Amino acid sequence: MAEPIEPDLSRREFLGVLGASAALAAGCSRPDRGEIVPFDKRPAGARPGNADLYASAFQEGLSAYGVLVKTREGRPIHVQGNDKHPSCAGKTSLRAMADIMGLYDPGRLRRPLVKGRPASWDQARGRLLSDLLGARAERRPVLLMTNALLSPTRRALVAALGKALPGLKHAVREPACGGAEAAALKACYGDARRPRLRLDRAKVMLALEVELLSGDRPEEIKGFAANRGEGSMSRLYAFEAGMSLTGANADHRVPWKPSRAAALGFALARALHQSGRPLPAGVADSVLAGFDLEALAKEQGADPALLRALAEDLKRAGSSALVVAGPALPPQAHAAAFLLNTMLGAEGSTVDASISPPAEELAGDEESSRFLLEAAQGRFAAAVFWGVNPAYAFPDAALWDSSAAAIPLKARIGRTLDETARACDIVLPEHHWLESWNDFEPSSDLLLLQQPAVAPLYDTRQGDDVLLDLLRGLGGGAPLDYRSYLMERWRREVQPASSLLPFERFWSSALHDGALRREAASRPPRRLDGAAVTKLARQTGAPAASGFELILSPGANVFDGRYADNGWLQELPDPVTKLSWGNAVCVSPADAVRLGLADGDIVELSAGGVEVELPAVVQPGQAPGTLGAALGYGRRAGSVAAGVGVNLFPMLAGSGAAGLLLPDTELQKTGCRTALPFIQRHHKMEGRDIARSITLAKSRQPRLTHSKDLATLYPPRKFPKHKWAMAVDLSLCTGCQACAVSCQSENNVPVVGAERVLEGREMHWLRVDRYYEGPAENPKVLLQPMMCQQCDDAPCETVCPVAATNHSDEGLNQMAYNRCVGTRYCANNCPYKVRRFNFFEYNAQTPESRRLAFNPEVTVRPRGVMEKCTFCVQRIQEAKAAARSAGRALRDGDIEPACAAACPAGAIVFGDLKDPASRVSRLAARGRGYRVLEELGVKPSVTYLADLSNPAGDRDAS
C-alpha cells in the first residue's frame, strides 16, 4: 500500500542540493558505480545473470502442489507450477505464486521472543523444554495445535514426539475447511479419505454448492478444460445459493437454497431409480419416496423440465457423470452425492478414491472447543500453537481468552507477530516454506519434496526443526536437523528395496524433480454403506427456520486469513463480486429490493446470538433467502491485514455443528454506508459484443467475427521477422485469476491500497473482467482476461506527444518508461483501459525486504509514468537470446508469458503469427475467434475465442 508522498524537500533545500550537486559535478570526483563481488567458488550451474529453477512444494489447507521456484542471484522472485506433479502439470494455486510476498514480508519475526522481549534460541528453547519436561514428570497433558500436516515425515515426527511426551494432545485445525464432508465420508464409507475428482473424465457434472473452478484448484480446472472445446464438450449443472465461478462457467446454473441440496440429490436418486438404475445394497427405496423433483422445482422456483433433463443427462452419462457436494453443505447432501455417484457407476471412474492418501483427523470447532474448555479448566501444562491462529480464527473468542489465560506456558511457532503470537509467552519465528525442507503426499502414488530456494533470511527455524529439537531434549533419539530426519526416513521407507541406486543418487534425483512417482498399494474399492445413507436421507427434511441461510466460505484469495497480510491477494478482487480489500455479505437482488439495500449499505447479521456488522453487496444470481460471505478478513494484527474487512469466524460459534452453513440468520439494515473498493464498477456490456458466448451448435456455423478490413489512414505495418500475438479461449477460461497473480509477480506491479482502488487507480496489468447478461435473478456470467491488446494501429501511440509509446517491428506496442512524461493521453485514448498510471512513488516506498522480490529483468517504474502489459517482453528477449546462444531457431512454445504459464486451463496461448503452424496462428484462424472492439479498426493482436456453452436441448450438440 502506498500513500501519496509529500515532497520532503522544501524549495530552499532543493536549491541547496542543486547547488551542492553542481559543485560536485564541477569537481573532479566521479560517482562510484558500486562493487562486484564474485563467488569464491562458483557452484556448478550457478551463473550470475541467469535464473535458476528449484523444484519445491507448497502446502495450504488440505492440498499440496509441486512448484518451481525461480531465483535470481540466490533470491526467489517467482513461483510457478512443476510439471513433474502430474495432476497439476505445471500449474499451481494462485496463493503459491503470491506467497513469495510472505518470504519478504517486512512484518516477519526475526528472532525469538520470550514474554515479548527478544531472546536467543537457547533461552526460548530452554524455557519451553523445561516446561515440557515438567509436564511429563507431572503427567500433565500438553496441547499441540497445528494446521493439517499433510507430510508423512512431519506426521512421523509428531508421532515420535507423542511417544516421547505421552501427554501430548495433537489437534489439527483447518478452520475454513468445514467438517461436514469428512463426517459424511466417515459415516458412509468408514474412511474420511477425500477422493480425487476426475473432471477430465466427466461428461455431465452436477455441482451442488461447490466451488470447483477457483484459482486454488488447478487440478480441477485442468480437468474441466479438457472437455470444453468443440472436440469434446461436457455439460455442467450448478445448483448454488451464491454466484461462484462454477456457477459462472456452468451450462445451467440454478439458484438453489443450500438446505435443499440434499433433497435435490435424493430426488435425483429417486428419478434414476425409477428409470431403472438399481439402488446400492442397504438403501431402501422407501426412504427416497418423499423426494420428488417436480415438487422441489416448484418449491425452489426452478424449471421442472431442467431438472428432468438433468436426471436424464446423468443417467445417460452413467460412469462419466460426476456429482459433487460443497464443504458448506450438511452431511446429508454429501451422502446424496455419494449415492448418486454410486448409482451412476461414477465411483472409481470420475470419483477416484483409489490413490487418496489417508485423511487427517481434523479437529472441528466442537472438538477444538473441548480441548480449549479443558485448557480453561487448567488441565494442560503447556500448549504449542504451530501455524494455526486460534486467537483470530476460533469462533468462540471468550473461550479462547479464558483458556489462553489458564494455560501456564503458551508457545507459538509462526512467521509473524499475529493475534496468537501476541497471546503467547514464547514466540519462535518460523522459516517460510521457501526456506524449508519437507515432503508431501498429495496422492498415494506421488511424493513431493520441498527444498529451500534461499538461505534463511533471519534468525528463524523451521517448525519441524523446533519439534525435532524438543524431541531430542525429551530424550528421543533424533538427528540434528530436520533435513537429515527427512533423508533418513526416505532412506528407510521411501526408496524401494528393489532400487539399485545408491541413496544419494536416488535422493538428489528426487530433489531435482521435486516429485517422486511411486507404485501405489492397490486398495479394494470403497463400499458405500447403504444403511448410513438411509439414515442420513431420513434426516433430510425441509428447514423450519424462517431466516436467511448464510454460507461462509474461505476467502477466494486470503483463504482462512493466513494470507490476509499479502497485498497482492488483498488487491486481487474476489473473482465474482470483484470486490478487493475486504469482504461483504452478498444479498440477492430480490431481497435487496425488499429490504431497501444497495451496495455498501452496512447490515447487521445475527445468528445464534452472535452479531456482526459488515457491508452488503447486491449479488446478481444470489438465491433469494440466502446470503454469502467470505472468511479470512478482519484480522487484528498484520501490517497489511489489520482492519481490512470483517472477521466472520465468530458467526460460526452460532452455527453449532452445522459447519459453514448458518441456516437461520437475521439481517438488518443499520442505515450506515461505506464505499466499497470494487475493481470493476460496471457489470453490463451495454449491447457491445465484448465477451462473446455461443452454444456448441452455433459454433458449427461459419465464422462470427468481422471479416472485412476497415478503412484506415495508416500505412500497413510490416513485420519482417515475428508478429507476436495471443489467443485467449474464453471457453477454457474459468476466471480464476491465477494469470493476474502471476503477472503481478513477474512484472513488479505495485499494490495501491483500498483508498486508491476507490479512485479507480489500481495498477493491475492484467485483470479478469466479469460481465452479467440477462435477468439479475440469474444472469449469464461472462469472464474475460483483459490485458494490453498490442494493437497494430494502436490509438495510444498516435497521441503520445513524446513518442514514448510506439510500435516495434515484432508487433508489440512498446512503452519506453524513460521517455514518458506522464501526460496520460494514451490511457485516455485506449479503448480497453489497460494502461495504468503510477500516480505515487509506490515502488520507492516498497520496504527494503520486499524489494528482493522484484524481477530484475523488468524496470521498477517510478511515479509519473504510464505502464502496461508488454506480453512479458523480458521472456521474449530471454527466449531469443537462449535460442541464439544454443545455435537454434526460436520454436513455437519457447516463449510463455507469465499469464499463459500460470493458466491452469491452458486458455492463454502466445506465439508468432508469422509462423502459420504455430498454435496461436491456428487458434486465431478458428471460427469462434474474434477481436474485442474490432469495429474500431485498431487491429488488436489478441484473439479471443468465444465461450462455448452446451445447454441441454441445444440442437445437434453432443
Next chain:
Amino acid sequence: MDRIAELLWQRLRDPAVRLVLAASAAAALAVVCLVGWSAQPDRFSRGFAPAQPIPFSHRLHAGSLAIPCQHCHSGADRSRSAGVPSLEICMGCHKVTRIKSPPIRKLASLYESGGSLAWKRVHSLPGHVFFDHRPHVSAGIACQTCHGPVQDMAVLRQDMSLRMSHCLSCHRDPKAALPAGSAIARGPENCYACHR
C-alpha cells in the same frame, strides 16, 4: 541620445568600471566553459578507472599472456552478464604462480578464509537498460568493440561512452564490428530490444 552615449563613455574610462566589466566577462566565460565541460556527454563515463582492491592488470593477463577473455569471463556467451571470475579461477594459476607477491597473498588469504573480494565496478548501464552479452558475443563481436583495448590496460578503464547513440550507431551499421561474412545486416532498433 548623444548625452547618454557620452555619459557611458565617461564611465568606461573609470578604471574600476573597466575592472568590473573585464572580471564579469571572464566570469561569464568561465561559467560557460565550466557548464559545458561538466555537461559533456561522456563526462563521467570515458576514462573511468577506479583503483581496484587488487591491482589486477589486464595488460599482463589478456595482453602479454594472451589469455582469452572468456577463460575468466565465462558468462559472456551463456548469460546476460559476462561475470567476474570466482576466486577459484584466479587461484587455479596462483596456487603456484607468483605466490610471494603481496596482492596474490591477499587473494590467497581471502580465498582460504572464505572472505569476499569486492571489485570496483567499471562498466555500468542505467537501470532502465537491459543489455545481454549473449547475442553480441554469439554474433562474433569482439569484446574490445565496446570495452576498448582492454589488453593494453594495466588499470581497467572505461574506454567507450556506452551511451545510447553508441549502441544505436553500431545497431544501424554493425559491419565494422562483425566478423567478415556475417549474415547480420542490422541490430534491432526497437525500444523493447533494450528497455522494458
